[in-house]
Amino acid sequence: MQILGNTNKGKSILSRTIGLRRPAIGLRIAPMIDMIFLLLIFFLVAAKWSPQEDFLPLQLPVASAGIVAQTAVKPEPLTIQITPTSAGCRVQIGSSRAVNIPAQNPEQGLALLMEQTKQCLLEQKRYATDPVEIACAGKVKWENLAQIYNVLYGMGLTDITFQMTESPKNDKSD
Numbered sequence: 602m603q604i605l606g607n608t609n610k611g612k613s614i615l616s617r618t619i620g621l622r623r624p625a626i627g628l629r630i631a632p633m634i635d636m637i638f639l640l641l642i643f644f645l646v647a648a649k650w651s652p653q654e655d656f657l658p659l660q661l662p663v664a665s666a667g668i669v670a671q672t673a674v675k676p677e678p679l680t681i682q683i684t685p686t687s688a689g690c691r692v693q694i695g696s697s698r699a700v701n702i703p704a705q706n707p708e709q710g711l712a713l714l715m716e717q718t719k720q721c722l723l724e725q726k727r728y729a730t731d732p733v734e735i736a737c738a739g740k741v742k743w744e745n746l747a748q749i750y751n752v753l754y755g756m757g758l759t760d761i762t763f764q765m766t767e768s769p770k771n772d773k774s775d
Contacts, residue, residue, distance in 0.1 A: 678732035678762070679721070683749060685740045692749060694721045702745065711752050718756065729757040736764040 682693040689704035698717045702710030722731075733753060737746055753761055 676727070676731050678734035678760075679725070679727060680734050680736060680764075681718075681749070681753070682736045682738075683741050683746060684738045685742070690741055690745045694718055695725070697721065697724070702749070704742075704745075707745070707748060711748055714749065715752055715756060718753065730760060731758075732760040732762065733758050734762050734764050736766070 679695055680693075681695075684691050684693070686701065689702045689707065689710070692700045692702060692714055694700070694714075694717055698721050700710060700714045700717050702714065721727075735746075735750065735753075750761065
C-alpha cells in the first residue's frame with residue numbers, strides 16, 4: 602500500500618502540475634492605446650504654435666495724384682583705368698583726371714591719386730557708397746594694382762569691382 606500511496610502521491614503531483622497551467626504571456630493592447638491617446642493629447646496641448654509666416658506688419662505710403670515716386674537707382678560706376686607705362690603705371694580717373702604712378706617712388710603718385718580721386722568725386726557729386734570699377738590692362742604689375750586698390754579702399758570707397766574682360770587669343774596657324 603505504501604507503494605501505491607507513493608504512486609498516487611506522485612500522480613497527484615503530476616496531475617496537479619499539468620492541471621495548473623499558467624496563462625500564456627502576452628501584451629494587453631487596450632492600456633497601450635489609452636497611453637498613446639494620452640500622450641497625443643499632452644503634446645497637442647503643450648505644443649507652441651508658431652504665428653502665420655506670411656503675416657508681416659506693413660505700412661504702405663499714401664498715393665497722391667500727380668506725384669510719381671522716385672525709385673532708388675544705382676548710379677553709374679566711376680571707372681578707373683590702369684595702363685602700364687615704362688616708368689610704372691598711369692591711372693585714368695573717370696574721363697577728366699589722370700595720375701602717373703612711378704615704380705621707383707609710388708608714395709607720391711598714390712597721394713596724388715587720392716587727391717585727384719577726391720576732387721573727381723566732389724565734381725561728380727558722388728558718395729563713398731557709389732560704385733567704383735577698376736579696368737586694368739593686361740601688363741599692369743600686381744603690386745601697382747594692389748596699391749591702387751588699397752588707396753581707394755582706404756578713402757572709404759567700399760563698392761569696388763574689377764572690370765572683367767577676356768584677353769584676345771592669339772591664333773597661330775601652322
